[in-house]
Amino acid sequence: MKKNVIVGQSGGPTxxxxxxxxxxxxxxxxxxxxxxxxxxMINGIEGFLNDRLMDMKPLDCSGELExxxxxxxxxxxxxRYKLPEDLNDSVYPELFEKFEKYHIGYFFYIGGNDSMDTVxxxxxxxxxxxxxxxxxxxxxxxxxxxVCTDHTPGFGSAAKYVASTVREIAADASVxxxxxxxxxxxxxxxxxxxxxxxxxxxxxxxxDNPVLIYLPEVAFDQEAFxxxxxxxxxxxxxLVVCISEGINDGSGTFICELASxxxxxxxxxxMLTGSGKYLENLVKERLGVKVRSIELNVCQRCSSxxxxxxxxxxxxxxxxxxxxxxxxxxxxxxxxxxxxxxxxPDADYVLDYTLEDVSKICNKExxxxxxxxxxxxxxxxxxxxxxxxxxxxxxxxIPTEGGLPKFSYRK
Amino acid sequence: MKKNVIVGQSGGPTxxxxxxxxxxxxxxxxxxxxxxxxxxMINGIEGFLNDRLMDMKPLDCSGELExxxxxxxxxxxxxRYKLPEDLNDSVYPELFEKFEKYHIGYFFYIGGNDSMDTVxxxxxxxxxxxxxxxxxxxxxxxxxxxVCTDHTPGFGSAAKYVASTVREIAADASVxxxxxxxxxxxxxxxxxxxxxxxxxxxxxxxxDNPVLIYLPEVAFDQEAFxxxxxxxxxxxxxLVVCISEGINDGSGTFICELASxxxxxxxxxxMLTGSGKYLENLVKERLGVKVRSIELNVCQRCSSxxxxxxxxxxxxxxxxxxxxxxxxxxxxxxxxxxxxxxxxPDADYVLDYTLEDVSKICNKExxxxxxxxxxxxxxxxxxxxxxxxxxxxxxxxIPTEGGLPKFSYRK
Numbered sequence: 001m002k003k004n005v006i007v008g009q010s011g012g013p014t015x016x017x018x019x020x021x022x023x024x025x026x027x028x029x030x031x032x033x034x035x036x037x038x039x040x041m042i043n044g045i046e047g048f049l050n051d052r053l054m055d056m057k058p059l060d061c062s063g064e065l066e067x068x069x070x071x072x073x074x075x076x077x078x079x080r081y082k083l084p085e086d087l088n089d090s091v092y093p094e095l096f097e098k099f100e101k102y103h104i105g106y107f108f109y110i111g112g113n114d115s116m117d118t119v120x121x122x123x124x125x126x127x128x129x130x131x132x133x134x135x136x137x138x139x140x141x142x143x144x145x146x147v148c149t150d151h152t153p154g155f156g157s158a159a160k161y162v163a164s165t166v167r168e169i170a171a172d173a174s175v176x177x178x179x180x181x182x183x184x185x186x187x188x189x190x191x192x193x194x195x196x197x198x199x200x201x202x203x204x205x206x207x208d209n210p211v212l213i214y215l216p217e218v219a220f221d222q223e224a225f226x227x228x229x230x231x232x233x234x235x236x237x238x239l240v241v242c243i244s245e246g247i248n249d250g251s252g253t254f255i256c257e258l259a260s261x262x263x264x265x266x267x268x269x270x271m272l273t274g275s276g277k278y279l280e281n282l283v284k285e286r287l288g289v290k291v292r293s294i295e296l297n298v299c300q301r302c303s304s305x306x307x308x309x310x311x312x313x314x315x316x317x318x319x320x321x322x323x324x325x326x327x328x329x330x331x332x333x334x335x336x337x338x339x340x341x342x343x344x345p346d347a348d349y350v351l352d353y354t355l356e357d358v359s360k361i362c363n364k365e366x367x368x369x370x371x372x373x374x375x376x377x378x379x380x381x382x383x384x385x386x387x388x389x390x391x392x393x394x395x396x397x398i399p400t401e402g403g404l405p406k407f408s409y410r411k
Numbered sequence: 412m413k414k415n416v417i418v419g420q421s422g423g424p425t426x427x428x429x430x431x432x433x434x435x436x437x438x439x440x441x442x443x444x445x446x447x448x449x450x451x452m453i454n455g456i457e458g459f460l461n462d463r464l465m466d467m468k469p470l471d472c473s474g475e476l477e478x479x480x481x482x483x484x485x486x487x488x489x490x491r492y493k494l495p496e497d498l499n500d501s502v503y504p505e506l507f508e509k510f511e512k513y514h515i516g517y518f519f520y521i522g523g524n525d526s527m528d529t530v531x532x533x534x535x536x537x538x539x540x541x542x543x544x545x546x547x548x549x550x551x552x553x554x555x556x557x558v559c560t561d562h563t564p565g566f567g568s569a570a571k572y573v574a575s576t577v578r579e580i581a582a583d584a585s586v587x588x589x590x591x592x593x594x595x596x597x598x599x600x601x602x603x604x605x606x607x608x609x610x611x612x613x614x615x616x617x618x619d620n621p622v623l624i625y626l627p628e629v630a631f632d633q634e635a636f637x638x639x640x641x642x643x644x645x646x647x648x649x650l651v652v653c654i655s656e657g658i659n660d661g662s663g664t665f666i667c668e669l670a671s672x673x674x675x676x677x678x679x680x681x682m683l684t685g686s687g688k689y690l691e692n693l694v695k696e697r698l699g700v701k702v703r704s705i706e707l708n709v710c711q712r713c714s715s716x717x718x719x720x721x722x723x724x725x726x727x728x729x730x731x732x733x734x735x736x737x738x739x740x741x742x743x744x745x746x747x748x749x750x751x752x753x754x755x756p757d758a759d760y761v762l763d764y765t766l767e768d769v770s771k772i773c774n775k776e777x778x779x780x781x782x783x784x785x786x787x788x789x790x791x792x793x794x795x796x797x798x799x800x801x802x803x804x805x806x807x808x809i810p811t812e813g814g815l816p817k818f819s820y821r822k
Contacts, residue, residue, distance in 0.1 A: 073582035171484035172713035302583035403803040
């Protein structure tokens with residue numbers, strides 16, 4: 001008997017979270033023998049609880065589905081709704097009644113570790129009540145911090161954006177090379193430094209900017225930082241430094257928190273300052289050189305022009321693989337990536353898709369291995385470069401209208 | 412008799428200032444009958460005073476010149492050096508002795524209104540001493556604020572970056588459309604709002620984000636702003652507002668200055684805050700909604716991925732036209748653009764190149780005409796859209812290496 005399919009997106013958007021949505025919807029629509037209506041839930045599980053869902057098939061007929069593949073942001077909308085730990089909570093029967101109401105047989109949730117927590121709880125509750133609905137997690141995060149997978153869809157495009165933007169910022173910063181300057185670029189990543197590490201890809205030659213790279217995995221020492229900046233300026237007068245927003249003192253205090261009690265605004269509120277701004281002031285004070293700090297902000301996760309072909313392809317494939325696996329009977333699983341090739345500069349990159357228990361993944365964070373961090377915490381190794389380089393490859397042709405990227409949106 | 416050529420870049424970089432450099436160098440190298448050695452001055456007139464110059468021909472032979480066309484930043488380096496007003500100052504004979512030493516017959520300076528001031532002074536001094544060296548200005552600025560020209564090279568690509576990035580930010584901001592939020596995007600432009608106005612191009616449909624756009628040309632009223640934000644949230648729960656960094660109260664005080672006396676950092680220094688950050692706090696305080704401010708920062712002027720084909724073509728052509736005109740005898744001129752077509756939504760865009768007296772251009776600023784600003788200063792008209800749309804057209808293929816844009820740099 002045919003069962004209906006429902007898919008949702010959760011957490012922060014990425015450049016390819018819609019490519020994963022495309023993968024799920026396209027594959028499910030092509031499994032007419034098994035899959036009935038393919039629903040999208042609007043604003044994730046939170047919207048589903050309010051019966052906010054849409055039929056995805058018309059998008060395929062209108063050609064809109066094709067456009068979703070290159071549209072950043074979450075087409076279906078997102079939520080940050082955490083299901084209760086207690087499986088006896090009344091929300092569970094409420095949800096499963098709704099699943100029954102819409103004849104759902106397959107549930108797909110595209111997201112990071114919080115979303116995997118949702119998949120884990122729903123699949124455990126299903127087991128408890130003997131429901132045969134299959135729950136599958138499709139990985140997504142620019143932070144690349146999910147365990148049990150080589151990397152996550154969204155990271156490659158974000159890494160490509162970071163590397164390319166830092167290369168451009170370095171070109172811009174170098175124009176007054178007769179005068180010393182420091183440019184500090186603050187990159188997303190509270191606990192895992194993967195995206196900041198990707199700034200190393202920006203280098204055009206050995207010793208090129210960014211000369212210094214700081215991740216949250218290693219305790220940040222302000223005095224050592226100042227010494228390194230001073231030394232680096234001797235050989236690189238227009239110095240670019242990349243830092244994770246989450247750099248910290250190693251005992252739980254973010255560097256940005258050192259500044260947060262400093263100023264109050266006109267309304268008496270604390271002025272929260274980023275780590276970049278804090279270090280800008282520190283370098284200005286201690287070295288007296290021209291300093292600028294730049295926060296890459298949400299553009300890191302929503303830039304379509306830097307879509308990596310590899311990332312988009314893998315995002316689509318992970319959605320399709322999820323559908324295939326669920327139809328074959330899998331539940332309580334997340335689609336995971338296994339690199340079948342060696343991590344080496346000239347290795348041909350080969351990726352396999354597999355499944356991992358979603359309960360092993362949720363609520364955990366994978367950080368950058370310490371042996372991929374070098375120079376006393378101010379650089380990353382060639383092993384990291386060899387790991388990350390294949391993930392940013394490939395260009396994607398973005399449809400345009402009026403000279404700008406054309407995006408899909410819910411009407 | 413053949414004379415040598417010298418070209419320099421000055422002021423802040425753009426995405427196409429190197430395309431203009433390419434235009435000058437390529438054209439001069441192809442005028443072997445008239446032009447001898449083609450020199451580039453390193454760090455503008457300031458570097459030239461220290462004999463820092465390079466022969467450009469080897470770049471053509473090595474293929475590097477081709478790569479310069481798509482490289483952001485100023486290949487030759489820049490300076491912010493203002494020549495003295497007094498033409499009797501000793502720097503003038505010093506410069507002209509150097510021109511003689513290098514057998515310079517043609518001088519090209521790529522830059523904004525400060526650079527045109529340099530061209531004006533040098534050409535006036537030449538007239539005074541009877542020198543036949545020809546001085547030509549090649550326009551450049553993302554601010555689009557030069558008078559006597561329809562627009563300036565650099566604006567089109569920056570406008571395309573702004574429009575495309577704001578469209579992406581709007582997609583990103585819309586994912587929690589079940590909750591109200593305000594995103595404030597701060598765009599470059601201290602006195603002229605051209606680039607901020609270009610954010611209107613981001614709209615996909617009538618009423619789309621950015622719903623509110625504020626330029627420095629109209630006095631900014633904080634109370635009216637709060638009222639408009641409140642109203643706009645009723646129909647657009649995830650509101651995007653674009654503001655110029657230079658929005659001001661109409662009597663000389665920048666909005667960002669209202670916040671600048673607020674906090675001091677750990678070193679006792681005033682924490683300078685941008686206008687976006689100031690309005691973020693204002694909206695949070697007054698409306699209690701989620702607010703985020705984003706500063707587009709230097710990426711506006713150095714992004715190669717958003718190179719507009721039209722902009723690049725015109726930048727190259729303006730460099731070449733400058734060389735042609737100087738050889739024909741022009742001096743003390745800037746290359747200017749005349750739009751030969753109507754400013755209308757469906758008009759075929761046609762551009763003519765011409766010359767204007769550089770003295771009429773330097774030290775002046777062209778702001779957005781008030782009749783292109785509407786909704787009591789919170790939007791721009793369709794006339795502006797019709798003016799700006801042709802300038803962002805066309806894609807440029809950027810050479811890549813290792814998955815990233817490949818840039819040229821001085822070795």
